[in-house]
Amino acid sequence: QVQLVQSGGEVKKPGASVKVSCKASGYTFSSYGISWVRQAPGQGLEWMGWISGDNVNTNYAQNFQGRFTMTTDTSTTTAYMELRSLRSDDTAVYYCARDEAFGVDYWGQGTLVTVSS
């Protein structure tokens, strides 16, 4: 069965960086992309970007170009997202989700990133 298991919650200070992992299993990793989505407390979903499973292509949402980087490691079937220069409004649950070109199907459990001094 398809599973996406994310790394645990993080607490970071403003200006720091955070890296979240998303371990995929149950499907051919390189055949599907991964989208990253975040949800601030009490708010809606926000799409951050997409990366192909083979780490060749990326598509970043305009709001996240510059301090956000997505990568994948096909040897460990793991996707990563890194967000730099963290601000308090980056406090959110970050989700990875399998992106099958025309939509998103399976989701990770989410990773809470808290930015606080």
Next chain:
Amino acid sequence: QTVVTQEPSLTVSPGGTVTLTCASSTGAVTSGYYPNWFQQKPGQAPRALIYTTGRKHSWTPARFSGSLLGGKAALALSGAQPEDEAEYYCLLYQGGAWVFGGGTKLTVL
């Protein structure tokens, strides 16, 4: 920047029917926007319901259906159950990027 608009809240009676809609600030939503719909309950990750307008995932209950309606993407729920109370989000592909709607809080009462 593109804005995707959903009804902030809707209420449906148990066993009743309700339609949620998803509009784009760029104009009429077409199949080329590949509309997706998700259900999210408090404290849980979103769950995919519909993709490419009206296709269901293997786990999607039959009472949910997706379509295009009056220039918008639509999610219909027929025979609402108490467990359908949740937040629902649409997702559209436009301008080379995915954009989520603001969500609809559906109450079954």
